[in-house]
Amino acid sequence: MPFLDKQVTKLEDGKIRTTVYRKATNIMRILHFRSNHPVAHKCSCVRTLFQRVQTHCSDDSGKKEETKYLHALFEANGYPKPFIRKCLRKPNHERSKEEDPKFWLAIPYVKDLAEAILESAQRHRKLSDANLLEKFKQIIPPKPPTSDGNLVHNLPSHRLTEPQLTVLSYDAKFNTSDA
Template sequence: MNNEKLTYKLMKNNRGQLQNLTDHLNTVDVTNNIKFTHEEESNGAIPFLDTLITRKEDGSIQLVVYRKKTHTDQYLNFSSHHPLQHKLSVVRTLLDRCYNLVTETEDRDKEEEHVKQALGQCGYPDWTIKRVKTEILKRKNENKDKKKVKHTDRDNKSKGMVVIPYVKGLSEAVSRVFNKHRVATAMRPHQTLRNILVHPKDKQETTEKAEGCVHMMCGVDCGERAA
């Protein structure tokens, strides 16, 4: 039996065992609310989380960023009312994934170009990409040359963190004041679409609320109840 026939036979057996395992798992939940599925590789490739794993002829694997066909490349718009660090974190997340997951240099260059185009459609200027890319490269170089240094001076330590609502122009100034006193700041949106649009219950005026009282036994067998 040649290698091709042997490989086909092994793959066929594995597929049968995988289907049997899937069928067995689907019998565990008697309520039939949980359904298990499995996915088989196609043309030597299979998606896993955010990556597409491809088996190469030499036995090694190639990783690229995987996006579903329904992916729209819509991210936090740069003109939205959010702190700048929130928008830069979008860039940082996409570039970190590109540099840390993609294995081939050519694929990495394509992914970086795709990120630039996608963010450009969301209003991100070129300087945001360059700024984050420079920070990532700087951080990698610092990690290589990093030496462990023990800080014994308590005055250099952070004194905590505060969370403040984001108001453009004001929150940045407040953050700078806190930073002078070694207090870290985190910002959250002051108003969201959920707060504006979602109201499960109508607001009830105070005058429409009915008065009520609670009665409980006082513990003494006197026939009376305490209000």
């Protein structure tokens, strides 16, 4: 009997065994390793599914079966074994008071730009908040001077088709003037 992602089975000796429940329509497809998503999302996928082994499986044989299934699942979706091992390592959360973050910055994920910002932040970790903000401003391209302040993104549109340009100009405020 499936209940809250657990398969509950009553054994002959009267005990209850729980394992991870999967629908009959399961096709072993998860976020592919080569997909354009942040590495943290992929690592979270690994950790979360392996955490279910501990929370959903009541006996060692169930845990072993589920672990074997997960390794096959991740292999089928392009995850390298070293990446899986790295994601499953216990993080070291011990920090001294001096290492606490002083500010938090949320930016939308844009491939390559997000990685460049993260790399720069790691290189300049000891800078003051103001100096770090200046470094970010050097990485992020400024808005064009002709902008009316409502510009969201400045896209080089020489690769976009006319219908794509039309959709962009109506959906959001994109500068597509260099088409």
